[in-house]
Amino acid sequence: TATLYQGSLKSFCVPVLNCYACPNALFSCPIGTIQHFMVTGHFPFYALGTLGVVGSAVGRMTCGTLCPFGFFQDILYKFRTWKFSLPQWVRWFRYVVLVSLVFIIPYITHENWFSKLCPMGTLIAGLPWVTLNVNVRSMVKTMFWVKISILLFFVTTSTMTKRPFCRAVCPLGAIFSVFNKASFLKLEWNADTCTRCGKCQKICPVDIRVDREPNSIDCLRCLDCTRCPSVKLTTIFTKEPFKKAESYPGVGREEREEVAVR
Known part of the structure; x- marks a missing residue:
């Protein structure tokens, strides 16, 4: 049975979208860390400071070179399917996601709502846990299938357009994007x-x-x-x-x- 690492390295968040609950995760997700502080009623100085340092140095480079979910979308786009381009206005939706699902709603409801819906978390944490752990499998409810539906939506759209999640939804990309024009x-x-x-x-x-x-x-x-x-x-x-x-x-x-x- 798989076990979740909860050692000292989990105190550090890495500057790419990942999932704390992934069976092989050694570090924390910066977006999950921000939500944790908002849920507890504290300003996320540590997480935002870490992202600020990275963003000031390289802008969104971690999105383009290190993000596993971005790489996954790049692979899916190589499939021969009907292709379309996303309109430019969808870029602003990721800021709506950042403000609402990462800051405001977690603060009000005391729940990590972006993490609950994140397709990256479903892919590398939700599915592995349900597959590997019988006890977790018995706890599957409606929310799990909502998460699967969201993941399938992005898997499907990623075969037809370039990086839809990164361009329209990712709150971490929204944070790093503000540094692009002024980074080192x-x-x-x-x-x-x-x-x-x-x-x-x-x-x-x-x-x-x-x-x-x-x-x-x-x-x-x-x-x-x-x-x-x-x-x-x-x-x-x-x-x-x-x-x-x-x-x-x-x-x-x-x-x-x-x-x-x-």
Whole structure:
């Protein structure tokens, strides 16, 4: 029978979405930690401070390089199914989730409501416990099937659109996103060499046009776009990493030169 580790490492939260209740979890989830403090009526200085330090340094890079649920969605998107793009306005829903399900509702109801509904928790904790532990299996009720339905919804939509949970729901991504434009690490785009081919958007897991907004609040900092020589990872101390060129929206380098001559 599986057992839950409750040692000293559980006092630390890691900067990626995970689940305290996962049978193999060694650390705590930052969103779960924030909810815990709200439920007990205390401000989550420790959790928000940890996330603030990480966000100030790398922005959303942990979302793009370390998050297991994000990786899971990337794999699902590779399935050959009908595809569609999410509208830009869905990005704001994750802030609604953050404020309501992580802060306000847990404080009022004294219940960790985001954790109760989180598809990541269902995948790596709920399903394993029900599968491995007979005693837990006997306690399955309606709420468990609600959680399974939410997980199946995101599994299905992830095969058709890029990272729907990360873009529309994830409260941790919402927290890190506010640091993207001012973090120590940042992306620079070279207008002088970019041909506006659009390949950066095609490979981007969240459909960003790097030539328009290299440090978008949606950017996961996965660095896939840096395969292109026109995009580069720099720091806030880098001076003029690329030669600045006059911008002609939607026009490549050769066309800009022709415009300049005219």
